Amino acid sequence: MSGAALAVEHVSMSFGALRVARDVSLALEPGARHALIGPNGAGKTTLVNIISGLLTPSAGRILLGGLDITGLAAERRVALGLARTFQISSLFPLLTVAENVALALEARLKLDARLWGRLRSRGEIVDGAAALLDGLGLLPLAGKTVAELPYGQRRLVEMALVLALEPRMLLLDEPAAGLASAERGALVALLLGLPASLTVLVIEHDMSLVFRLAQRITVLVEGAVLTEGSAPEIRADPRVRDVYLGARSHG
Amino acid sequence: MAATANGVRDAFQRHPWSWLDALPFLAVAVLYFAANTYLPLGTQVMIMAIFALALDLALGYGGVATLGHAAFFGIGAYAAGLLALYVTSEPISGLLVAAAAAGAAGLICGALILRTRGLTLVMLTLAVATLLQQLANSLKSVTGGADGLFGFKIAPVLGLYPFDLTGRTAYWYGAAAMAVVYALSKAVVNSPFGLTIRGIRENPVRMRMLGVPVTRRLVALYAISGAFAGVAGGLSAQVTKLVGLDSLAFTLSGNVLVMLILGGTGSLYGAFVGAFVFVVLSDRAAAVSPFNWLFAIGIVLILAVRYAPNGLVGLMRRGGG
Numbered sequence: 001m002s003g004a005a006l007a008v009e010h011v012s013m014s015f016g017a018l019r020v021a022r023d024v025s026l027a028l029e030p031g032a033r034h035a036l037i038g039p040n041g042a043g044k045t046t047l048v049n050i051i052s053g054l055l056t057p058s059a060g061r062i063l064l065g066g067l068d069i070t071g072l073a074a075e076r077r078v079a080l081g082l083a084r085t086f087q088i089s090s091l092f093p094l095l096t097v098a099e100n101v102a103l104a105l106e107a108r109l110k111l112d113a114r115l116w117g118r119l120r121s122r123g124e125i126v127d128g129a130a131a132l133l134d135g136l137g138l139l140p141l142a143g144k145t146v147a148e149l150p151y152g153q154r155r156l157v158e159m160a161l162v163l164a165l166e167p168r169m170l171l172l173d174e175p176a177a178g179l180a181s182a183e184r185g186a187l188v189a190l191l192l193g194l195p196a197s198l199t200v201l202v203i204e205h206d207m208s209l210v211f212r213l214a215q216r217i218t219v220l221v222e223g224a225v226l227t228e229g230s231a232p233e234i235r236a237d238p239r240v241r242d243v244y245l246g247a248r249s250h251g
Numbered sequence: 252m253a254a255t256a257n258g259v260r261d262a263f264q265r266h267p268w269s270w271l272d273a274l275p276f277l278a279v280a281v282l283y284f285a286a287n288t289y290l291p292l293g294t295q296v297m298i299m300a301i302f303a304l305a306l307d308l309a310l311g312y313g314g315v316a317t318l319g320h321a322a323f324f325g326i327g328a329y330a331a332g333l334l335a336l337y338v339t340s341e342p343i344s345g346l347l348v349a350a351a352a353a354g355a356a357g358l359i360c361g362a363l364i365l366r367t368r369g370l371t372l373v374m375l376t377l378a379v380a381t382l383l384q385q386l387a388n389s390l391k392s393v394t395g396g397a398d399g400l401f402g403f404k405i406a407p408v409l410g411l412y413p414f415d416l417t418g419r420t421a422y423w424y425g426a427a428a429m430a431v432v433y434a435l436s437k438a439v440v441n442s443p444f445g446l447t448i449r450g451i452r453e454n455p456v457r458m459r460m461l462g463v464p465v466t467r468r469l470v471a472l473y474a475i476s477g478a479f480a481g482v483a484g485g486l487s488a489q490v491t492k493l494v495g496l497d498s499l500a501f502t503l504s505g506n507v508l509v510m511l512i513l514g515g516t517g518s519l520y521g522a523f524v525g526a527f528v529f530v531v532l533s534d535r536a537a538a539v540s541p542f543n544w545l546f547a548i549g550i551v552l553i554l555a556v557r558y559a560p561n562g563l564v565g566l567m568r569r570g571g572g
Contacts, residue, residue: 022431026303052460054456054460073459073461073464074460074463075441075459075460075462075463075464075465078459078460078461078462079462084460086457086460090456090457090460091453091457092450092453092457093453093454094451094452095264095446095450095453096262096264097262098259098263099261099263099264099446099449099450102263103446103447103450103458104445104461106443106446106447107458107461107462107463109322110461111443112443112444112447112463112468113443113444113447113467114442114443114444114472115438115439115442115444115470116442117442117443118265118440118441119263119441119442119443119445120260120263120265120266121445122443123256125443126256126259127256127261127427128275129259130255130256130258130259133259134255139258139259142258142259142262143258143261143262161461164448165461165462187436208297210252251423251459
């Protein structure tokens with residue numbers, strides 16, 4: 001397991017009396033496409049928050065490429081190549097689309113503290129933003145503020161931001177949530193086209209998307225791993241069906 | 252690719268140099284020739300404009316809510332006063348020392364308090380300024396306490412232009428300081444760091460998730476803003492030849508905030524408009540009614556908040572299409 005791109009080892013966490021993670025372990029090989037599924041409240045987003053450093057677990061370790069990052073601040077983890085998206089788009093609403101992407105680019109290029117020189121004269125940022133936006137079909141929207149965009153396009157800007165970081169490990173928290181079917185198709189194409197060297201952990205409710213994208217799937221229920229397996233194994237597992245059907249019948 | 256890059260370049264909400272930037276300085280020149288009995292008042296406007304520019308960087312761009320920015324104004328004022336009293340009366344080095352002292356204070360104070368947000372931060376900025384004021388009050392041997400720091404002289408600017416009773420030198424000296432602070436502020440907001448601080452204002456958590464050490468960037472911003480506020484304070488000390496406890500007072504922190512809100516935050520222009528309206532209005536209202544002049548400021552502020560929520564600059568922009 002030492003060769004894992006990301007390893008979650010025996011992670012536990014509680015919010016008061018509520019145990020949101022119970023002895024969770026995961027390991028992702030480099031280049032893996034791994035999905036995390038489970039009913040609402042299973043602790044999926046909590047786990048992503050723990051991995052990305054927004055929450056600190058009460059027990060267990062997180063290893064990124066073999067390096068223990070459990071005690072590392074969130075921003076330091078990003079510098080090590082870990083990037084994430086948010087379930088509800090978390091962008092900079094009053095800045096333009098180009099500026100949103102530029103924020104990610106200047107952070108990666110370590111220019112974010114640069115006090116001299118004009119931002120718009122920096123070729124690597126302007127050209128980099130143009131190329132990324134072009135690739136996502138967002139170029140015509142470059143000058144609009146994010147607040148002006150419809151929801152689906154915000155999700156794409158969200159993707160542009162993490163791609164600008166050129167991560168080694170990508171955490172996607174429900175990337176397709178709230179997307180119309182056409183936008184969903186565009187997103188799937190984008191996700192399938194991600195570089196093979198990139199390791200991806202995706203939380204998603206849309207099972208057709210999960211089965212298209214993921215080689216391995218971990219099922220989380222009430223903060224604990226119910227089972228883990230290949231996509232066909234999970235599809236055939238009666239316990240998974242029970243959990244999902246049970247969750248659906250409760251609403 | 253060149254065409255698309257141009258499109259993206261224009262998508263950066265930049266602050267280009269334009270004729271608007273010349274406007275405050277044009278006004279400075281016009282006032283000089285048209286109404287030179289008001290030069291001391293004009294100098295006060297410029298001092299407060301520099302202070303409001305400093306606050307706009309922290310509050311308007313970085314989103315750092317503060318009710319204690321007088322701390323930096325006051326530190327700059329005492330630094331310039333003490334330097335003139337004990338070391339050198341040369342004015343430009345006085346402003347540089349004021350900027351350095353207030354900038355260092357911003358660095359230290361920022362590192363202590365900028366981990367907090369919202370109301371907690373507001374209260375801490377207030378506490379720091381109050382603490383400093385009490386300190387200045389009790390260190391009578393250094394600061395002169397409630398009597399203030401006075402008795403220092405300021406040498407002629409560049410060895411050529413003495414500070415005289417007409418206030419002409421002070422006026423142009425203030426205008427030059429304002430031009431320098433403005434050019435530097437403009438460079439800051441147009442730089443990559445300028446975008447970083449706007450990003451932090453919009454969404455600090457996401458900035459962390461882009462790998463940006465948010466607190467450190469805010470501390471840097473606070474130091475820059477503090478240094479500029481220190482220039483305003485130093486200028487005030489040199490021009491009035493007096494530094495009182497009021498230079499650290501809550502009233503001053505509140506006044507500069509009112510000026511900036513009146514003028515409009517996050518555009519730099521608001522600092523000029525707000526400082527002009529506030530200082531001139533207080534002066535005229537005080538001349539009419541020495542005990543009730545705050546009444547006029549109150550009414551203007553209520554009207555501004557009601558009819559120009561983005562400040563007078565926002566109102567002008569809307570009017571200009």
